[in-house]
Amino acid sequence: MGTPRESTQAQAETVVDRLKEEYPDSTISLRYSNRLELLIAVILSAQCTDERVNEETADLFEKYDGPEDYANAPQDELAEDLNSITYYNSKAEYIRNSCQTILEDHDGEVPDTMAELTELSGVGRKTANVVLQHGHDIVEGVVVDTHVQRLSRRLGLTEEKRPERIEEALIDIVPEEHWQQFTHLCIDHGRAVCTARNPDCDGCVLADICPSERGDSEVDLASGEPW
Numbered sequence: 361m362g363t364p365r366e367s368t369q370a371q372a373e374t375v376v377d378r379l380k381e382e383y384p385d386s387t388i389s390l391r392y393s394n395r396l397e398l399l400i401a402v403i404l405s406a407q408c409t410d411e412r413v414n415e416e417t418a419d420l421f422e423k424y425d426g427p428e429d430y431a432n433a434p435q436d437e438l439a440e441d442l443n444s445i446t447y448y449n450s451k452a453e454y455i456r457n458s459c460q461t462i463l464e465d466h467d468g469e470v471p472d473t474m475a476e477l478t479e480l481s482g483v484g485r486k487t488a489n490v491v492l493q494h495g496h497d498i499v500e501g502v503v504v505d506t507h508v509q510r511l512s513r514r515l516g517l518t519e520e521k522r523p524e525r526i527e528e529a530l531i532d533i534v535p536e537e538h539w540q541q542f543t544h545l546c547i548d549h550g551r552a553v554c555t556a557r558n559p560d561c562d563g564c565v566l567a568d569i570c571p572s573e574r575g576d577s578e579v580d581l582a583s584g585e586p587w
């Protein structure tokens with residue numbers, strides 16, 4: 361078990377510093393070439409791997425060009441075009457409805473406010489944050505996905521469980537200039553080292569400050585359960 365820094369702010373800063381050294385090129389792994397493609401890729405990525413989404417969107421973005429194409433596509437055809445993605449039927453419907461709203465209310469452009477984005481079908485705060493950050497260069501919050509959720513709790517940055525509450529906690533302790541990068545660093549470390557089932561604590565650059573470190577901590581603070 362590592363010894364966390366004296367405050368959660370100091371802990372967060374050390375986590376960012378060390379992970380930035382480990383993953384200097386950390387960034388979003390979804391592929392897109394404009395804001396609409398970004399929005400669609402993020403909607404598709406819910407409970408699905410980025411690799412799978414990238415495979416599927418390679419063809420999708422060739423076939424569909426602009427919100428009209430998606431809004432006018434028959435539900436069955438769009439769903440079929442997404443059929444390797446989890447929940448493809450629902451996601452096809454979200455995309456068609458979102459594109460309809462984008463055409464009717466936003467002159468065919470992906471909106472650039474949290475309020476307008478979260479009114480789109482299938483778009484929650486997490487998706488909206490990603491679109492704002494990477495599509496509009498607006499950083500309003502911290503994207504909390506499953507990796508951010510797990511690592512923040514394991515590292516003692518928060519005891520909150522719900523993503524919205526975790527985001528509020530992180531906004532208070534992660535320096536604002538790192539809000540965007542914090543997510544990508546957690547995702548890279550969560551994939552490479554601090555995996556859900558079998559984290560490699562021996563090979564982890566955060567082991568000396570991590571209260572969940574498996575050497576002699578008996579509890580995974582992410583779940584609250586024994587290792």
Ligand code: SF4
Nearest residue numbers: 554559561564567570
């Ligand atoms: S790999 Fe182990 S030491 Fe590193 S952050 Fe995860 S639980 Fe902590």
